[in-house]
Amino acid sequence: MPLTSVTTTVQASSKLDVPKQAVSRYNGDHFLWSYTEEPHRTRRHAIIKTHPEVTKLCGPEPLTKYFVLAVVAVQIVCAVCLRNTPVFSLRYILAAYVIGATANQNLFLAIHEISHNLAFKAPLANRLFAVFANVPIGVPYSAAFRPYHLTHHKSLGVDGLDTDLPTSLEAFFLDSILGKAFFCTFQILFYALRPMMVYQLPLTRIHLFNIIAQLSFDYILFQYAGHRALAYLIMSSFFAGSLHPCAGHFIAEHYVLNPQSRCANEVSSLVPIPETFSYYGPLNMLTYNVGLHNEHHDFPAIPWTRLPVLHEIAKDYYADLPHHKSWTWVIWQFIWDKEVGLWCRVKRKEAGRKVGWREDELGSNEQKGAGIPGMK
Template sequence: MPASTSTVTTSRPEKDQNGAARLRVSPEAETAPLLEFKEHDFFWTYTEEPHRTRRQAIIKAHPEVTKLCGPEPLTKYVVLGVVSLQILCAYLLKDAPFLSWKFFLTAYIIGATANQNLFLAIHEISHNLAFRSASANRAIAIVANLPIGIPYSASFRPYHLTHHKSLGVDGLDTDLPTAAEAFVLDSILGKAFFCTFQILFYALRPGFVYKVPFTSIHFTNIFVQLLFDFILVKATSLNGLYYLILSSFLAGSLHPCAGHFIAEHYVFDPPTRTAKDPLTNTPIPETFSYYGILNFFTYNVGLHNEHHDFPAIPWTRLHKLNEVANEFYCDLPSWDEM
């Protein structure tokens, strides 16, 4: 990505009388440009984000897609299988030297792939798509969190749901880099640094943007995670915990499965008025899909336009959505190969 190319599409919010953020609407809105681009800055758009519009159009054209919504029972079994795999690997590496190829390659090939899978299991569960019960979804998310080593599932959910409700809104969507990040990392070396350590940016950025209330589920998440880490160290060694944390770091670093972080909402080419969503006439799509083989390991998160259009459709049915409503997706920009 050229150093001068901005990386995200955002919308500027203003506050209403109740303090809620909304997209800015000015008297000049009808004559204002649909997009604004400044070098070393974001792409600022002044149009409605397309997912709500496309969802309504799809339901009107294909009302049967609403039957695809609802929990996927398979999710809990995949979570339990991957959690078990990571615990087994942690046990098998209890006596392996931390600074060894055996330790590192296991963490990179198996551990990072498994923990990226668990990141996205938590993403899936945040939409209540493992069980019908909200409390059961919170519980399985905490279980999925165990091999990650650090408690985060309880905090992830409110931030991620805000990402859906306020996609691209500056100050609310914590998937967007901050202005400081965009300025400091606006170079080839800066972007390489970001890609290497992006898991840390995703972990720390939300707290600098806004804070979510601390609830009992956060306490439960922290308590269960610390208890699990303690038992793991006692049953294996510190190496077991090191393995899990290294797996989490590598899962969000220079790993093939981490590519979805960049593929989902980052803009690589300057926009043109000819590059438009064929349905909404939006100059720049804010979301991009990827249809390659890595979706097998990542709960089909690559079908990201489909996911944002219908967050209540689980991972196993997103391809069916694309098949039924293909005319709404076939012309959208996407990452077809990786």
Template sequence: MGSLGIEELPQTGTEFPFPIVSFEPFLSGGEAGRQTVAAKLYDAFHNFGWVYLKDFGISEAEIEQMFARSAQFHGQPLEQKLKYKLNDPSVSQGYTADGAESSDPHGGRSHKECYEHRRVNKLAPAAGDLDDWTAWADDFYNKLIILAGHVRDALAMVLGLEPEAFQAQLKQLDGQLRLLNYMGVPRKVLEEGRNFRINPHCDYGLFTLLFQDQIGGLEVDRFHDGKFVAATPIPGTCVINVADLLQRLSNDRLRSTRHRVVAPQMTKEMSDAIGPDGVLPARKSTAFFVHPARDTLITPMVEEGENGPHYDPVAAGCWRDAITAKNYRLPIPMATPEQVQAAKCVEMRYMMAANIEKKPRILSCDLHLLSHCRNHATTTATEAVVATPRISTAANDPPAKALPEDKFFWTYTEEPHRTRRQAIIKSHRDVLQLCGPEPLTKYVVLAVVALQISCAVLLKDTPIVSWPFFLTAYIVGATANQNLFLAIHEISHNLAFRTPIYNRLLAIFANLPIGIPYSAGFRQYHLTHHKSLGVDGLDTDLPTAFEAVFLDSVAGKAFFATFQLLFYAIRPMFIFKIPFGPIHFLNIAVQVVFDAIVIRYLGGHALSYFILSSFLAGSLHPCAAHFISEHYVFERSQVKGAKMPRDVPIPETFSYYGPLNVLTYNVGYHNEHHDFPAVPWTRLPRLYEIAKEFYEPLPYHKSWPYVIWQFILDKEVGMWCRVKRAEGGRLVGAWKESEVQS
């Protein structure tokens, strides 16, 4: 029995048996019985995303008739079935032939045919074709929509949400009855290459009711880690699995489960009888996909104590259209903002599916944290991973033919800083008093700018190719300009003045000795880095696969460390372009005028000193190591053996608490900075002291110079050692001041 009295189905070769729940007490019992069944369903969906339902009000005779009606339809000649061909994603009904659908992001083929039946705009057989077939389909559809409504009501009782609010979002359900025929197929077709009876996928509605015959072949990937287990057919039951929109709506409390259909499990006698070149038996199943009404806006319903929504809202109809169009290779108009937003979300969904199926290197703790729904998973292996976070080993390396992008560490959890910030605030409310501008910043900026101008004056007649010029630029100039880089970083968070425009102007002033205008553009890219940490395509701090491929050697890493400032300057323009506004124009104009004045009155050597100082500040300089130390994962020295609380995600940001922080606005306190970007540099050590129990367990760097040394020479550390995620985050607008301190 399960934790709530759920019967468990023994499954050979797996420690994750699927639950069986009787629905009869919900249909005919009192309030206590309904609550008990609802709790069992929630427990199953929360931990498995999958349940066998029995006693659900539809008889065995009706199920047998359904399979007979499916065989009746699929037994027609192909040309007859093609009269009802599915060709409109907004209708999403009709017939699709073998191989017409592909939910595989790699293009693998599904060997099946199916007919979709809905209540509107029916593409159904006429009365003269199959007698009363359409009337039967309508009647069976109605039985399933009633059952779906009961399941919805049960979930509303136990989701920890206001039942009225939950049911309001799902007031009108829109079902889709799919009759599937997996025709007999040569065994070697499924056992070679990327062909399946149906590709690995998640359903994209709310949930699915599934009826299967006794042939078998359905498999479930419970943790999205590529480890499929058989979902054995059980007479008298239907399967219910959670789909994407319910996971989004429940804010990840319920899990959309990945599944596929492959060759059925066979005994040796069965395998020998079929032979290596034989044909696998045909298989039939019927799915009832439960969707919200088209005009429903699926908005994550956040429970008290949660850290906000994990997903953006999406229009149910547009979401359904976009996925149907992609699966069936059909055109879909992009007209309304809702359609564009849904298409974007769908693309993210397929990117994640591609990364999962290609088995990239992922954080091993993601087995536990995958959907924020793993609190009840109690296997010893999972607990060990959470207690001792580590990066996955070679066993999780991608296959030889995987794309280069797979070599990064992919994670499917949200970034850790928001979670930790909320936990710290809950434990130490007084940390919020640390937020706000630091008046000292403007005076430090003024002093460093004055220092650099003074050095430029002293060196104006010194040959550029000389030791005095180079050493001054390296020791004084690079350190000073690195300080100004980080002053601009600090100012980008509005931490010098309370008035935003004053911060923008101070950043332009701090930019002067750097020689090249960048402060205005840096701000939006940097704030997007905070809001979209690790998100591929948004976080411009992440190296691209192109960089990692060509710099994956000692010489390549040395080249990157020497010229990393150029990478940080050029890379963002290839990721996304920011809108050009008045502040950018002002930044450029002021810098051009300043550079012209320097050349006019001090000469080219003075400007060369500024430029060389900036280059060296982002090169093989001790202070430049912070660029690498902040987010690159140094496996052996940082993660192995770290003791983390169960409810705190594994880190992907790393701090440094050494003396070079004095020169760099305490940027080494980087976990602290990402947790609380509104806390200025002077108060970050105080934040560490207040929340010491959160920060002491985290791995950190002891030496910035050693970071550069290890990054270049350690073959286990390199450009690939960054954590990436395929979804989440958002762009931060250049003038949206409200984004800065959240």
């Protein structure tokens, strides 16, 4: 769809004292470019000023480790029980999609919680427990996920740093219904491979431990339960990041899909283009409340059990923000709406920074009150 150079200045919400936002679209680049800082820092300061009690919600959630232990156990039991079931049988595929994908999506998001040091007080305990939560996923990724994800928080939308953003190459070649369907079906591979294409992480001891622990588990499972048990875990991970209701959060979190601010030939809204969208539906019960995504980005040091409390305390800041009602509908709209696609992301050029690179950063700010003014 041809675009002309358009620059629109949009007014900020009256609730927050933030500068006007300038958004540009250029020929050959259909992304939405913003020239202001990301909105979460501004809203975080405003919420703390109005509701200082929210800072007491920060800190680890002890329940997380028990849920992880239970889900890991369920997946291992299921894998062993299916060791004699043909891989392409209806029973096997349904088990991998209904039970396995839901469980592994849960573990993806457990690792997300743990990456913010929200399972234990000790940072090293969180790093090691993330490796344990990784086990049923079948491939090692928890150690690499953490620095990429923390950089996503510190550099939201920053081109070349935020690896959650699709590349121009992806957006160009997948700019069709079939292309978007392909992306949604195989998005787990895009999220796994894209970060390495954007920038490389140094190989640290925790990365090596993650790889060795995962390959050792896979080998033991293969030796004692056979290839079908291991295939169940791999298939579960694939379905978890494919056309599965819980996988809708990948798109729902930051793609601009709502009619008032979607990608179009011109940006003409008088309302700042939102960059993060929450979801308040029942699937949050299976996904560590990741649907409360504005709340999470505003306060990444608040664990999943206390995000609803944050929402209630600061409801005056969240009530008017656009949000999704269904992750399944998000996938459907993303694929079939011709005005929606991988271009529908807000990008910025402002300087960001990479975090979580070094092993001696185990005591990162997420453990000590990330993003809270006056707290290191």
